[in-house]
Amino acid sequence: MATTSNAFNFSSFMQSSVDPRTGLYTLSIALPALNANDLCGPDLPLQLSFNPMSKDNKGFGIGWSLKLSSFKIDPGMLSLHTGESFLVADNGPGNKPVIVEKKIDSFHFSNISTGNKERFRIAHKGGLVEILEPQENDTTVAVPTRVIGPSGHGITLCYDNKTPSKVRLEHITDDTGRILLEIKYPTDFRTELTFNPNTRSSARYTLDLHQEKLQKVTLPTSSEEYWELDYDFYDGFPFLTSVENPDKGVETITYHEGTGGHKYPGIARYLPSVDEHWVKPDIRKESTHILTKYTYSTDNFLGNGTGLTYGNEDGTDQLYRYTGTTFKYSSTAKHYRNKDVYRTVVSTFNRFHLMTSQVTTDNGCIETITTKYHEVDNLEFKYQPEHFQLPDTVTKSWTKADDPMVGDYEQTKTTYDRYGNVLTELKADGTRMVREYYSGADDPEEFERNLKSVVIYPAAPSSPGEPQAQIISSEFF
Template sequence: MSTPVQKEEAVSSGAFNYLSFIQSGVDPRTGSYSCSLSMSDMLSHHLCGPALPLIFSFNSFNALNQGLGCGWSLRMSAYNRTTKKLTLSSGASYQAYINGRDVTLVDKKLDTFNISVENDTLIIHHKDGTVEELTRPDPDDDEWLPSRLSSAEGRYISFTYDIVHGYRVLRGISDAHYRLLNIEYESDHNWDSSPGITLWPDSPYHRRKFGFVIRDSWLSEIYLESRTGLERESWLFDYQPGVNGTLLITRLQTPAGALETIDYAMQAHVLPPGAPLAAVPAVLSCTLIPGAEQAATVRRYAFSDHNYFGNGAGYEWSDSEDYLYRNISD
């Protein structure tokens, strides 16, 4: 099948590959607000590994709903043949060009992984010894997704997929002994259970479920069920549509009662000539109210016309290159 191209592929920048972007909060270099929930660093094979960090993250540049709410997804490695974009589970992304068994990565600066192709399988060797195998169901499919993750000792976990809203999405993860993870989607229409991500689904004692409340395709609540199911801790979200198909988080409330509100400038970052979008939003202010009668903290942001997309640097837009790597000064 031909995998649809997501809107997040319209713009890219090496600025998104730094750790500060993929943590929750505002990145002061880009003005982007990101939010991610670390569910577990799951150890398979009776704690012998490989370890699988489970990070559920929001991307305002991807307003598509793949079954868990617009903009939300589990962070996994993937390669799309149409956009020629390789995305790693760390959140970093690169333009990647396949030629036989060789893969050329544009703007890769640190040698933290190697990638090659064997029998239509993309093999990613990470610096810590883990190996990811990315496959596609048939030669006509445009997207490679993880099918196996192996540790340096040879133990592995397997991934299974399903079709939801026209996209191939993760359904479950298992090792040689148990299911490690199961995902229920809104489109399953399971009246006995809400959409969500369940860890250790076959173990009554270890089982944990992150349930989702989805309204009009927007994820409004993530809650963690207790073992008895009688209590739950919740994260609450509000949004507003941005320009050019973006979706922006405007309010986040944590289980401890802290409240964060975010205001945006819709045309903050103008893109260079030839770009698919005229401009993208950026945060104007972020207010944190910790609760417990503590004082609120307000952070305000301002940005020049010379931004991380290369506007003002004298270059035309390129889908495959970050021109900021050519500049030696601001």
């Protein structure tokens, strides 16, 4: 059974982290920029990402994928290259789809199929437009075949349509005909990604697999420079346990297993969560080793503690069905160096997976960040205002553990329109910024995103008799 939660929507060459919401360890490999059309774009960031909640092997190893948008036509699961996922009720060509869990108007999805040819279009608020089409060897999933930037320049993505039920990207070209990326799958155990092939700036990354697991990533610089990975499997899902870098630095990860993991509400099922995470830059020098131990509240991001029963997966976040306003869950990370705790971070989240509090204790000093959102009490997700996931008031305070009377605080307040655009911002120093936007009716994609004016009002003088700073006003045409 898959696990769906919008907590997953919030995760150098290798970037790794333990998500304080879910307790999952994730890893991504940043790939070179495509630099398409003589640097005219579009700018499509590419990275190989590891998701322990995936059993799929798309040619890069179980759990690994090239982070591109895709649309599973049935049941209508849309995954964006930004990392977000949404269930889409597609009402056919020319009809507006229903995306229940999409609040902010950050993208527009449309079915542009004609006749028997299925095509889908995603217009992003940032200006990128993607055309998705199913391939001959798997008509159940639409993948990007064309990506166009705000300037009109584009790139074309071509796939291997010979391998049954497995759509694999083969190359990306720009409008000049230049091949930006070529991917070859010479065997089931090796994948080669070559950027700018047949040029002096060609760079090849080699991925070696064992039993469908990505175990080795060799860099373009030398066959002696590579990353090595190892895993454990729980319920058929891959969980990384070791990551070794080319300098022989090592990360090791152990998990709370069985009943020690996150409990699914109302059923006898548990999800492993990170217990200990070691970072050893120099395996021989213990003074460089950092250990982080994680503990989690019984209430969790799956909805345990709400009284709900975890049901059949339908592509939506089941915690969003909860209407109470007092539910929260938390995680605690204790960082050790030389066997002593030097920093503790307690992160607390609400029923919508929004971080409401983060308390960091370091060497007797305490920093507390509390965030109030534009959430309306006692309303479930579908009745919340569009901008409710954006911060209303952020308060930062600093105190000392042995003397709570010593300290300071600052506060920032922000308002938004229904499209997620900042309208007003009152900063901690007393300055206030007011923004106005052009109507979406004037935008080719009908986004309300273009600034019309910005006015900055200065803070009041700190003492009587001081001159008032000027008001700065800017207009955009």
